[in-house]
Amino acid sequence: MTYLHSMTSSTDGIRALAPARWRGLDGLVSVFWDAEGHAGATGYYLSPDPRIVIFFNDVSSHIRMTNLEGGDNLQYRPMKRAIYVPAGVPLWTSFTSFHRFSHLDIHLHRDRLLKYLTPSLGASLALSALRRPVEIQDAAAIETLAGLLVDEVSSPSRHAAFAESLVGSIVTGLLNLDMDSHELEPANARLTQAQMNRLIAVVNERADYRMSVGEMAEAVGLSESWFANVFKHTTGKTPLQWQLTKRIGIAQEMLEQSDLSVAAIAAQLGFSDQAHLTKTFRQVAGATPAAWRRMRQGD
Structure with missing residues (x-):
């Protein structure tokens, strides 16, 4: 040819x-x-x-x-x-x-x-x-x-x-x-609970709770391409969407349980600045960090 x-x-x-x-x-x-x-x-x-x-x-x-x-x-x-x-x-x-x-x-x-x-x-x-x-x-x-x-x-x-x-x-x-691997049929595969537990533990070890998709795949012993497919089938989210939601959850805990400023929380969680955290927080939680904190304090 x-x-x-x-x-x-x-x-x-x-x-x-x-x-x-x-x-x-x-x-x-x-x-x-x-x-x-x-x-x-x-x-x-x-x-x-x-x-x-x-x-x-x-x-x-x-x-x-x-x-x-x-x-x-x-x-x-x-x-x-x-x-x-x-x-x-x-x-x-x-x-x-x-x-x-x-x-x-x-x-x-x-x-x-x-x-x-x-x-x-x-x-x-x-x-x-x-x-x-x-x-x-x-x-x-x-x-x-x-x-x-x-x-x-x-x-x-x-x-x-x-x-x-x-x-x-x-x-x-x-x-x-590998003919015996479920990687050939990712639509039917799911991460095991042990793999999810391992991934959560590794992410929690990071100071800013951030990992690349490649690092996440390596943590559970899978190829990056297959991991990305089965992760979405398992959680309903892409790895980066899941990770971002987790970081916003951590931000909510910090807003509720500490007196840290929004800017300090943004820096600790690896956001580029306060505006970046505020925009992302609103997309995930439906309110700005400051508004969310006021609502929680008013409960």
Whole structure:
């Protein structure tokens, strides 16, 4: 299958240290980059096809990522060593510090992926797997396969089928293809009470009661994409909506049980300022913090 990938992208503060090395294969393109980004550097990427990104060094403390335009700090999460980005899912990145890195991009035609996965999974589960993003930090086996693929991209020494088989192994190693896992049917799954108790305990340990979705998923031992799905089925809210409601509940307790000012409560709970807390409080509780405190004191 002749395939030329297309991706909309823009970067600021990121530069390649050498020309990209790439190789087109059957229904896919592999591209290897050496690059560096400065503190404050940003990137935006959107592809009509699925893609895989594998980093050859740990970037989690230097690069953050989000799939939400205009995301605030709470919506950003650390970049993982290996990620799968489904077709049409946007990605924004931001550097917190200067960092040099190398990574392999694998752009895949959707039909090529389906052709590879369907014989083993069936069409329904293959399509389901293609729609679920994956982000993993412990990617040693995948990184080994990616290193072999980079060698074939840089200096081809074997038939293209060898490089294509490496891509196939990377795909099956990265995508969540566990046939026995309920993750393939998130609509029917729920968090257990033990998982909810664990999550509540971890959130309560934070001084401002704030966690990213990735951190919440990690706390209960689930992938971020599946956690977000089953969490809403369990609670009726997205993880961030639930967390925000919890923080407003804590604010109500502080308003009722202490003499702290609204500004002090806002600072303690991680809101940007008093106005931010007031706006959010009104949306959740139906009144401003000051009005709510007066009503409670009048009871």
